[in-house]
Amino acid sequence: METSASTPRRGRPRSITRERIAAAGMEMGLTKLTFVGVAARLGVSHMALYKHVPNLEALKRLVAEEIFCRWQMPESAGPPQDSLESYLRLFSASLRELVRRHQGLAPYLIRRRATTPGMMARIYAHQEWAACRYGLTQERSRWLLSTVAFHCIALADTVYAELDADEAAAQETGAGGTGAEAAGEEVATIESEFDRGMQALICGVLQML
Template sequence: MAESGSPSERIAAELRRRIAAGELAPGARVPSTRRITQEWGVAMATATKVLNRLREEGLVRAVPGVGTVVAGKAAPEEVRAREPRREPAREARPVAEPATAPAAARRVRAGGEGELTRERIVATAVRVADEEGLAALSMRRVATDLGVATMSLYRHVPGKDELLRLMTDVAFGEQPLPEPPAEDWREGLETVARLQWRIYRRHPWLASTMSFTRPVLAPDAAVHTERSMAALAGRGLSGEEMAQAAVALAAFVCGLAVHFEREAQAEQDSGLSAEEWMDRVEGEEHARLMADPERFPMFDAMNRGPEIDLGLEALFEFGMARMLDGVGLMIERRGQGAANS
């Protein structure tokens, strides 16, 4: 049982208050484990404890395909519309229905105020991916959350690939680059890299959708590459070198950020943070394996020394700084070459 002053108990107390005050009505979705980690800044294991405690108290319940909702006899219309359908015939009928059919309009109203639009579809998809990961995202799931038939989505979005492209553009566009751009090239590149890191942290699913060999057409993402190349303009680099530096830095940030979703999913599945997992699951075996100073002399020396930080934040800071050091050296050499010519 959690201590009265522990983070999990404080968060649980706040959610109890919202339920008691009616801010979270019967049938309403409560924050997911991922949303709790984002809102309160706690580990996934702590968020899991919060929802488990509320379930044990009978305050919330899990609804397949929806998430965790406030327990109660009657669910609001918008939540009932998101629950799994029991009549598959309703899913098939919209194929022949025009977009203006009264039945389609009624289903849109069931999913919330306003007509079904591409913006609503994308916003719902982003929410699902943020809260439950890409594995939970499908056209059917988005339609269920909106309270509409799956086929009605295809009038606005041709398929999941296009949906992911739109989600990517929205994710990058919601946090624009600061204006005016920094005059110093290093500050300019660092600003872009840090913003990308924040975007990936806010949307853990995003990094796994990015491709640097087959980039999607996402203007709000392309702006980042444009800004990075502009920061390097006039420094003696060729167009190819500026593009390679900009893309290499973005690829580094993205490659490291892929672990946001992996770690979030691992914590959700195991209920353990990376540190707890290492201590409880792999600690003894890891210690035994690395206890051979002849085979692993560097690991042995490291384990005997002061504690080191190999977390994602530390790796991001170290890697970004070293990449910028390399770009700086390249610029310096170009300048020396020009001076000697």
């Protein structure tokens, strides 16, 4: 008789750590996250998991924070950019990719009540870095980065959610290679328009400074 995937194995109980919970949650994805699913991946009962995380929303916040804190911000990924405009374009591209790879993360980045203290600490540190690097006041750095990030996250969340839905529909209908090629062309077009839109926004906010 086979043992259910959600039934913990007998023997010494496995340790339940924040890191293991986050890793299991990231493996599932925020949009598909469940207590039973995470517990199964940890090899424990969902009741055991409740002793460490009180509810599903707390579980999602934990996973969202870990995703964000593992994200390598552009200032730590290579040489600094020569201009503030160049950095903002790199920042928005990196942020767009983060949202694309982790559907369901956007609300935890743009809704203050959903953003965890750990995430806010990293956001503030980034704003301080930009203020120092580009000779901005703390207030201007905060406004500039927040404005670019908000629009980039919101747009990326909408665009990629729609693309994922279209791809899922195509798979259900058994679309062949032609459908895949058309989808690839659409993605390329959308991302090109995304880049142009973010460039226009960045130029506009820099003019406002």
